[in-house]
Structures are given as C-alpha cells and as structure tokens.
Amino acid sequence: MKAIVDNFVAPECLQKIVILFQDAHFLMINKPSGLLSLSGKNPLNKDSVHFRLLQDFPSAKMVHRLDLGTSGIMLIALNKQANANLSKQFELRSVVKTYVSIIAGHVIDDSGQINMPIAKDPLLFPRLKTCVKYGKQAQTDYQVLERLQHPLSTRVSYHPQTGRTHQLRIHSQHIGHPILGCDLYGTQQTQHAANRLMLHAEKLQFDHPVTGQRILGECVCPF
Numbered sequence: 001m002k003a004i005v006d007n008f009v010a011p012e013c014l015q016k017i018v019i020l021f022q023d024a025h026f027l028m029i030n031k032p033s034g035l036l037s038l039s040g041k042n043p044l045n046k047d048s049v050h051f052r053l054l055q056d057f058p059s060a061k062m063v064h065r066l067d068l069g070t071s072g073i074m075l076i077a078l079n080k081q082a083n084a085n086l087s088k089q090f091e092l093r094s095v096v097k098t099y100v101s102i103i104a105g106h107v108i109d110d111s112g113q114i115n116m117p118i119a120k121d122p123l124l125f126p127r128l129k130t131c132v133k134y135g136k137q138a139q140t141d142y143q144v145l146e147r148l149q150h151p152l153s154t155r156v157s158y159h160p161q162t163g164r165t166h167q168l169r170i171h172s173q174h175i176g177h178p179i180l181g182c183d184l185y186g187t188q189q190t191q192h193a194a195n196r197l198m199l200h201a202e203k204l205q206f207d208h209p210v211t212g213q214r215i216l217g218e219c220v221c222p223f
C-alpha cells in the first residue's frame with residue numbers, strides 16, 4: 001500500500017488565544033478558528049495552541065484537541081497529575097461537551113440522536129467515513145436552536161457522547177445537513193456558504209483534577 005503523505009499547510013492564524021480561566025492545575029482557553037491544536041510534522045505547521053502556550057506555560061499538556069477550523073473552549077493541563085486525571089475523565093466520557101453549529105438546510109426534528117460508526121480509510125485521507133462493519137461507535141445528540149432562512153440552514157446544539165475524529169462533521173453529513181464552511185464533508189455550495197467552519201465548542205463540564213468540584217466552562221459562540 002502506498003504511504004500516505006500529508007502535504008497540508010495551515011494558513012497563518014493571526015487571532016490570539018484567550019485564556020478564560022487559570023489556576024495552578026489547568027487552563028481553559030478559547031481557541032480561534034484556523035489554529036492547529038498541535039504542531040504538525042511539517043515544519044511549516046509549527047504554529048499551534050500547544051506551541052504558543054509553551055512560551056508562557058512550559059509544562060502545558062494537551063488533554064484533548066479541536067479541529068483546525070473549530071473554535072471554542074479547550075482544556076489544558078499544567079502538570080502531569082492534572083493531565084492524567086483530566087485525560088481519564090475524557091476516556092471515561094464523564095466530560096460533557098456542548099457545541100454550536102450551523103448546518104445546511106432545515107432539520108425536520110427538533111431533537112434527535114445520530115448513531116453511526118466512524119472508520120479510517122487510507123484511500124480517503126484525510127477524510128474518514130461512516131462504516132457499520134469496521135467503524136468505531138460514534139454517538140451524537142442534537143437539538144435545534146433556530147431555523148434560518150438566508151442561507152437556508154439550522155443552528156443546532158450538538159452533544160457528542162463519543163469523541164471520534166471529525167465526528168460532528170461526519171454525522172452532520174450523514175443526516176444530509178453538512179456543516180457550513182466544512183471543506184471535507186459537504187458540497188462546494190455548503191463549503192463556500194461561510195468563511196469558516198461553523199462549529200464552536202461552547203461548553204465543557206468536568207471535575208476539578210484536585211478538588212473534584214464540578215466545573216462548567218463556557219465560551220460564547222461568535223456566530
């Protein structure tokens with residue numbers, strides 16, 4: 001099989017990271033759309049959330065990631081103990097994530113659940129695919145917030161129960177309503193309907209890694 005070569009170079013991101021909350025154990029930040037979570041193998045993709053934060057927080061560790069085009073709240077551990085604790089919470093799915101998105105067309109049902117496994121396919125790289133036979137379980141709950149007219153679209157709240165790569169983008173495509181601005185899962189029309197990926201991580205609920213107190217982080221959606 002031919003080796004996969006990733007020639008993607010992220011465009012320069014001039015927006016700054018905003019720190020929403022900070023204590024001795026973790027940060028909550030607002031990641032701008034267009035900034036990588038982690039630096040890539042290509043030296044031209046050095047700029048990232050992790051790279052920038054290391055300048056001021058040398059012990060910063062990435063607990064989870066957001067896609068390049070996704071904006072919103074991210075959790076960053078500031079020591080090994082916090083990283084282990086927070087990573088375990090993500091693994092056990094006790095972290096509650098809420099996203100806001102604008103998707104093409106009008107969704108008929110006011111709420112629902114999307115259950116469709118997701119799998120890798122070397123022939124589709126960097127895209128993934130839905131696959132009942134070989135895919136890993138992926139589940140997303142959604143709720144309609146508003147049906148819009150120009151363009152014909154729906155603002156939805158997504159609550160992913162699993163954390164698969166590209167999950168919300170793939171599940172949106174699967175139900176026939178791709179996310180506006182998505183360059184991987186949609187049509188040329190839906191891709192060019194917005195100047196960015198219309199997906200924002202709005203809320204994150206988790207337990208403080210030391211005190212155990214339940215925390216709700218919020219980051220206002222910019223669209």
